[in-house]
Amino acid sequence: MEPAMEPVKPVIEPGFDVVTGAFSFTGRAIALRLLSEERRVRTLTNHPNRPGSVDVKVDVAPLQFADRAALVESLRGADVLYNTYWVRFRRDKLNFGEAIANTRILVGAAAEAGVRKIVHISVSNPTADSHLDYYAGKARTEDIVRNSGLRWAIVRPTLVFGNGDILINNIAWLLRRMPFFPIPGLGGYRVQPVAVEDVAEIAVWAAEQSDNVTVDAAGPDTVTYGELVEGISIAVGRRPRFVYMSPRLTLWAGNIVASRVRDVMLTKEELQGLMEELLISLEKPRGTRRMDNWLLTNAETLGRTYASELDRHWR
Numbered sequence: 420m421e422p423a424m425e426p427v428k429p430v431i432e433p434g435f436d437v438v439t440g441a442f443s444f445t446g447r448a449i450a451l452r453l454l455s456e457e458r459r460v461r462t463l464t465n466h467p468n469r470p471g472s473v474d475v476k477v478d479v480a481p482l483q484f485a486d487r488a489a490l491v492e493s494l495r496g497a498d499v500l501y502n503t504y505w506v507r508f509r510r511d512k513l514n515f516g517e518a519i520a521n522t523r524i525l526v527g528a529a530a531e532a533g534v535r536k537i538v539h540i541s542v543s544n545p546t547a548d549s550h551l552d553y554y555a556g557k558a559r560t561e562d563i564v565r566n567s568g569l570r571w572a573i574v575r576p577t578l579v580f581g582n583g584d585i586l587i588n589n590i591a592w593l594l595r596r597m598p599f600f601p602i603p604g605l606g607g608y609r610v611q612p613v614a615v616e617d618v619a620e621i622a623v624w625a626a627e628q629s630d631n632v633t634v635d636a637a638g639p640d641t642v643t644y645g646e647l648v649e650g651i652s653i654a655v656g657r658r659p660r661f662v663y664m665s666p667r668l669t670l671w672a673g674n675i676v677a678s679r680v681r682d683v684m685l686t687k688e689e690l691q692g693l694m695e696e697l698l699i700s701l702e703k704p705r706g707t708r709r710m711d712n713w714l715l716t717n718a719e720t721l722g723r724t725y726a727s728e729l730d731r732h733w734r
């Protein structure tokens with residue numbers, strides 16, 4: 420945990436955009452996209468000193484939910500709020516219910532601060548009655564945004580790849596090290612990865628629409644999970660034996676590795692979402708960047724080091 424930050428100082432004039440998590444993954448791509456369009460950006464984050472944060476030239480304020488007045492002040496004068504805030508899984512006292520409540524505080528603060536529009540990053544195929552809390556929770560946050568009184572856009576990414584991602588990097592990390600690689604089931608369920616830069620472009624495009632919109636952010640290629648792993652394996656030049664396992668055994672194997680790296684690698688819910696093909700879109704793809712190209716360009720560095728979710732967000 421990094422030291423507490425000073426209260427936000429108004430160092431930029433009104434007319435800027437606010438992005439949550441500009442030193443993390445999707446928020447970073449959105450911030451870089453906005454900066455490339457010469458927008459001024461403030462980020463809300465609890466990790467202002469992450470490696471690479473100096474390369475993202477933004478004003479910084481805490482992402483805090485306990486001090487609503489300070490949150491409102493950090494949003495005052497902003498044009499668009501790009502909200503990436505969410506938690507990957509429940510842990511300790513932070514569960515999806517808490518993340519929904521925090522989203523409500525953030526969206527309410529944006530409305531009180533007079534923000535013109537909110538672009539909310541959701542997930543593909545969220546439904547209120549989903550048996551998966553991640554997806555049901557996301558549907559509830561979408562309702563909060565739609566009922567906020569603000570102009571809004573909802574962007575629903577599938578599986579996001581790019582520099583700084585966790586899942587694809589850690590598949591590569593495993594492929595580089597393990598004598599075998601577990602594939603849950605037969606690996607025939609489909610995914611439609613999308614580049615993080617495409618998500619950012621779609622989010623900025625959504626902010627510019629005069630109507631409120633809900634759009635998927637999905638890439639041009641749909642592949643099976645087995646093909647996805649095969650592609651990563653080719654890129655990193657390592658082909659351990661693929662072992663087809665039940666989901667339960669896969670999670671068990673994943674937990675053994677996770678305990679060695681003191682992380683949570685994959686949750687049961689994430690695996691269910693993947694196998695139920697929730698990470699694909701039924702819309703015409705808006706993303707254009709191909710994952711194969713990105714894999715080949717980044718083959719040298721991909722999976723060299725483990726990307727820890729717990730280090731990134733929970734410690």
Ligand SMILES: NC(=O)c1ccc[n+]([C@@H]2O[C@H](COP(=O)([O-])OP(=O)(O)OC[C@H]3O[C@@H](n4cnc5c(N)ncnc54)[C@H](OP(=O)(O)O)[C@@H]3O)[C@@H](O)[C@H]2O)c1
Nearest residue numbers: 439440443444445464465466503504505542576578579732
């Ligand atoms: N990554 C994907 O493949 C994917 C796929 C579909 C949808 N999405 C959605 O896209 C959005 C961004 O995802 P991302 O992977 O790019 O996330 P991220 O950058 O790792 O985190 C996004 C924001 O949430 C905050 N956050 C994350 N976990 C937290 C925790 N445990 N406690 C407190 N704050 C936490 C981060 O805080 P800090 O700024 O302090 O780090 C950051 O501001 C999310 O809404 C996610 O549901 C992601």
